[in-house]
Amino acid sequence: MKVFLLFAFSLGLQAVTFGQSAGYTLIKPDRVFDGQEMHSNWWVLVNGKKIEAVGDAASIHFPADAKIIELKGATLMPGMIEGHSHLFLHPYNETSWNDQVLTESRAERTARAVQHAKATLMAGFTTVRDLGTEGAGYDDAGLKMAINKGITPGPRMLIATRAIVATGSYGPKTDVTESTLPTGAEAADGVEGLTRAIRLQIGHGADVIKLYADYRWGINNTPAPTFTEEELKTAVQVAGSSGRQVVVHSGTEEGMRRAIAANVRTIEHGDGGTPELFRQMKAKDIALCPTLAATESISIYKGWRKGIDADPEVVKHKHEIFTDALKAGVTICMGGDVGVFTHGDNAKEMLLMVEYGMKPIEVLRSATSVNARVFGLKELGNIKPGYLADIVAIEGNPVEDIKTVKQVKFVMKDGVIYLQK
Numbered sequence: 215m216k217v218f219l220l221f222a223f224s225l226g227l228q229a230v231t232f233g234q235s236a237g238y239t240l241i242k243p244d245r246v247f248d249g250q251e252m253h254s255n256w257w258v259l260v261n262g263k264k265i266e267a268v269g270d271a272a273s274i275h276f277p278a279d280a281k282i283i284e285l286k287g288a289t290l291m292p293g294m295i296e297g298h299s300h301l302f303l304h305p306y307n308e309t310s311w312n313d314q315v316l317t318e319s320r321a322e323r324t325a326r327a328v329q330h331a332k333a334t335l336m337a338g339f340t341t342v343r344d345l346g347t348e349g350a351g352y353d354d355a356g357l358k359m360a361i362n363k364g365i366t367p368g369p370r371m372l373i374a375t376r377a378i379v380a381t382g383s384y385g386p387k388t389d390v391t392e393s394t395l396p397t398g399a400e401a402a403d404g405v406e407g408l409t410r411a412i413r414l415q416i417g418h419g420a421d422v423i424k425l426y427a428d429y430r431w432g433i434n435n436t437p438a439p440t441f442t443e444e445e446l447k448t449a450v451q452v453a454g455s456s457g458r459q460v461v462v463h464s465g466t467e468e469g470m471r472r473a474i475a476a477n478v479r480t481i482e483h484g485d486g487g488t489p490e491l492f493r494q495m496k497a498k499d500i501a502l503c504p505t506l507a508a509t510e511s512i513s514i515y516k517g518w519r520k521g522i523d524a525d526p527e528v529v530k531h532k533h534e535i536f537t538d539a540l541k542a543g544v545t546i547c548m549g550g551d552v553g554v555f556t557h558g559d560n561a562k563e564m565l566l567m568v569e570y571g572m573k574p575i576e577v578l579r580s581a582t583s584v585n586a587r588v589f590g591l592k593e594l595g596n597i598k599p600g601y602l603a604d605i606v607a608i609e610g611n612p613v614e615d616i617k618t619v620k621q622v623k624f625v626m627k628d629g630v631i632y633l634q635k
Contacts, residue, residue, distance in 0.1 A: 293340025297549025331368030333558030
C-alpha cells in the first residue's frame, strides 16, 4: 500500500509518495562518488529498490520509459551513515540531559524523535546507528518499526535500545540518597546479570549492544572504569552468539584497554586513547567513533567562542587523540553523537574531521563505505549494482570543499525519492 505524507508544513517540500518503489530511474549528475573514489561523467540506473547499473554514461543502457533525473552541478553519493546518534535526545543547550530524562514524558520524547528522524533523512543520512534511548526505554524499536512500515519518514535504524551500565555508575543522580530516580540506561553486573540484560535487549529489538566501559563515577566524579575485563568479554561473547556487535562508550585509558582486550567492535569517544592503545585497535580492527562535534558543542554551550577564544583543554585533547588515531591507522567511523547537537546537522562531524586532519575523500568514505563495513551493512555504503538504492546528491564537489555535504538536493532511500530540489 502506498502511503502519502505532506511535508510542506515543516520542510517546505511537495507531497511525497513513499513506501513503494517501482520502475526504472536514471540519475545523471556531474560526478559520482561510489563509496571509494570520485568519477566524472557517470550515471546511475535504479530499478525498484536496487541499483542496477553504474558507470560511464555511454555504458548505461536504460528502457525508454525510465524516469530521468538531471542533477547538474551535483555529486551523487551513497546515502550517508550516521555512526553515533541519539534520536531521543535534543541539544543540551535547549534542555539539559538530566532534565530530558527526568521531566520530559515518553510521548514528548517520541514526538521529538519522529521530527529528528525526518530531519536526519532530509540531511542525506539514510542510515543511523542509534546508540541508546537515554531513559526512553525500548521506544527506538517502535520508531524503527514505524519508519519501516512507512508511517513516518526516517533513516534505516540500527538500534541499541536502553544501553547497559554498571549499577551505580550512570545518571541522573541526586544528593538525596534515599531517592530512587529513573536512569538513562539499564544497570547490570557480573556474568549472569550482563547475560540477562543483553538477551532482554536483543529480545526487545536491539541490533547492537552498547555498554559504558567507564563513566564519571570515580572519586570526586572523575571518570573511572565500570565493567571488568571479564564482564566486557562476557558481553562480546553473549552478543556475538546472536551475530550482534558490542560497542562501548569509553573516555579513560583503562576503560579503553579493557574494551580492546574484550575485542569490542567500536569504541565511542576514545578520549583515553594513547598511541599504544591505538596501535592495538589497529591490529584488532577495532574502529574509533571520535564524536568531535559533541565535544565542541558542549564546550560552546559552556561559553567557548570558537575562533575567538583559545581552545579549551578538552578540545585540544580531542585534536591530540584524533591525530594519534590517524597516525596509527585506526579505522575512523563518522559519528558525531548527534542529539548533543541538532539533528539534521549531522554533517558537522564531517567538517570537523577535515579540520582535524583527515582528507575530504577519507571523510566521505568514513561516512559511507567504511561505516557500512564496520557496522556489517552489506548492501549499503557503496553505489554498486545489486546494492540498495540509498543515494543522495549534494550541490558541488565535497572533495574540493567538504562544506558542500550540507547542501543536500536529492535523497533516495530504497529507491524512493524523499527530496528533490
